Amino acid sequence: MSSSNSSLKAKILAGTAWTSVGVVSEKVIGIVTIAFLARLLEPKDFGTVAICSMLTGIVSTFTDIGFQSAIIQRKDNVNKAASTAHSITIIMSFLNFGLLFLLANPLSTFYGDRAIENIARVLSLNLVIGSFTRVHNFLFSRELQFGKKAVCETVPNVIYGFVAIPFAYFGFGVWSIVYGELAKTTTRTLLLFALSRWKLSFKIDPKIARELINYGKHVMFNNVLTFGAGNVDNAVVGKYMGLASLSFYKIAYNAAALPGDVLYQIIGRVIVPAFAKVQDDLGALTRQYYRVLEYASYIVLPVFCGLFILAPEFINMLYGPKWQPAVVLFRALLLFGFANVLMMFSNCLVLSTGRPSLLPKMTLTRLILVAVLLFTLLRINLLALCVGVSLLQVLLFFVQALYLRRHYHIPVRIHFEAMLSPAIFSLAMIASLLGSVGLLEGLHLNSITSLFVKVSIGASVYLSFMLFFKWEMIQRLFLTRQELGR
Template identity: 25%
Template sequence: MFSERDAMTGGRKLTETTISGFGWTSLAVGARALLQVIAIIFLARLLAPEQFGLFAAAMVVGGFCAIISELGVSPAIVQRPALEPRHIRTGFTLSVAMGLVVGLVAYLLADAIARFFQMPELAGVVRIMALGFPLRGIATVAEALALRTFRFRWLALIEAGAFGIGFIVVAPILTLMDFGVYALVGAYLTQNIVRTLILLVGQPHENRLMLETRAVGELLYFGTGFTIAKFCNYVASQADNMVVGRWLGPVALGLYGHAYQLMAAPAILVGQALDRVLFPTMASVQSQPERLARAYRGGIFACATVMLPAGVVIAILAPEIVHILLGPNWASAAVPLRFLALGMLFRTSSKISDSIVRATGAVYARAWRQGVFAMAVFVGALSGQQWGLIGVAIGVLCALALNFLMMAQLSLRLSAMSWRTFGQAHLPGALLALILGGSSFTIATGLRGTGAGSVPVVGGTVLVAALLVPLLIWMRPQLFLGPDRERLLLALANVGPMRMRRGIALLQRRVS
């Protein structure tokens, strides 16, 4: 029976591990985003837009196949309170088998997929990409065990490194050799090969094939509920695009898609990092309600403190952000971005709620809520499209708010936390949003009045906001550092760099 995790769940140790893991995971997600930008800048000058379109269509198929092939085995292994060798062997067998089956089905259906997308060249791309599904299946259990034992730093380096080798090294070389879209496919396969090899070597486990009936039932009971919820969430992420494309046309879809991406980028950075760290952390204390509630409260506090002010500032600076990142031809994307930015907290906080729900095994309660969420996105977008992109953005914002409340209600029930405590965890973020929103609006309006360009408006506003945050924390640490401030500062003092530790020591004196 695996007990490595149990040795790491002491209060201070777990807090330090969580903070360190969040830091490393955030760096990895940020590094990968930066590498993606670098790859796009370079490859966009070597490949035609239609080649990127072929790869994007293949990745849509790949995303759907990944949901089916995983069968929730990885999170089931992370979540299990007592993990035995039979679970490891059965999980490995299921993952390998499903990877092979899904890869074979994708290979055989490649022509039908190409006809559906009306892209004849897509068939060859899908067939080669199908080779990657068995690779991911082979590494599924190793990754789950690494998460279970809190190897966040190692996993973060693998994710960023494998992507860099694939898309920064291999893709340009293959592109210069005139492989066209297959340069991107080769980069994708290289990324998966590197990732799989490192995971298998660095996280060895029992890999003899076995299908024990009881272990299959225990893993798939959780895994099936997880897969249903993930599928519904995937539908929710595409429903608004489908409505905009069908009823408002390709130009509107391009504007809306870019606006949504600008909103989602920071939300994904924070949400993915928190979720990847909090899920195994919460799973390790799922039988200890007090510690589970504290972990959840800390997660929503961190989320609200970052995303509420960020959403307000992005909404204020939306025209300039669009102009800088997308160019003057995309100015119409600023209005939907303003409304969508206000939903950044809802999108990110739902990820935190997902963590506690999966950690406690309540996957079917999560699944039907994600089904309602998918329906709400579709209805909201469809109802709003008669008022254009503004109406769609407002409809999606309402759906995000509904999902936020549904998942919060479930999380509070599982953690035995009150709505009052939930609200108090959001108070520091709300106050920061109010203060930074007021100052940002004043500064941005003033700079616009002087005729300043987009870069000075954004730069000046963000600079003042960045100076205000540490000042406010220094003036009122009891308020802005949340209810677990002493534990938070102690953990930061133990895991942070030396220069940070000096400042934390001063804050500790003020708090005490």
């Protein structure tokens, strides 16, 4: 193996490690911060900020016009391209800030909350502040400098907590979240300036600008669709069910999506190149895909099953008693969370084999179907919508499985085969948890201690089944990990 290939492999492995540290740290810090804020603020406050963030988020997708992918893949005139993208991004951020300033008033009128107007206008400052180093962040990814990138993502989240929690404690209400967001964006911008070696100029090369826009517009289109599919429910729930109901829905939705999101961000960057290496060998590709599904199922299936049983204690521990209305919504959305994990891995397979055109089609399909669900099931209640969202994600997963059968000759049945043993072990775990309920009630333990004991019982039962029936698979998993490290 040449020294250049060895160096690249070392950078990729180091990047994966740093990305894992950054993702886990960011999620843990976020959970801890929200746990404090959920006890200090009213549920409606989170709904108010969610509406404002939705507006700034949709506008921000137009700020860099998909420049990240265009910068990362570019082979020549990188500095000129980066400076051109930097200049366009700053100009677009100021234009979008002006647009948001004008839209804030009608948005507050639409949702019947005057606080939205001022909050949306202040949060829109983040677009301007962040635009000065947005391209610097892209260049970190291009140069595989994931250590610096992780620092620039983790530290701002810590600062957010240090700012938002004290402000909430001293009675600033919803504005404590706003001040925390501003502090986070400002910190990230300063860190990117301090750690980057790129001195980008404010110059626009017309030829390069056209090239960047032509490449990035397709990415931007998919980003807009993705954002729309992920937020159309928030927009409609906030309007027709109220901002407090939106808060319960978002807490439940985010909690259900969290395990899959963490798992995907950690190993997704590894399995894409792994699939790519065997993309011309359909037999090997099928075996790789099956193993990924199998390993992931052994991790996430017991987690989702355990969360379903322990949902009341879990929500109470994280967010406090006032968030108990989110429990039933959380349970209804756990099936969505699991199906979403499975879809993420099939997405990785599609991306690794050079057929990304499926993804925007699936995103657009989900956007349309979610809109249909919103205007049908929401007429019943919010729980009906959550059940519909879960069933829709399962349906989309099966559609994607049929696509894999048609284009990659991957049988649909292997999805069930990969999940069979994890499902049996998880059922045994659920039985042990249900059996321990009466015993623990007699001991009169507090909620946190009770949760810890139940988790310990469930984990012990599940791991016992794993060690007894799947010891060879565990050994194979460690051997695979050692091979990746060589």
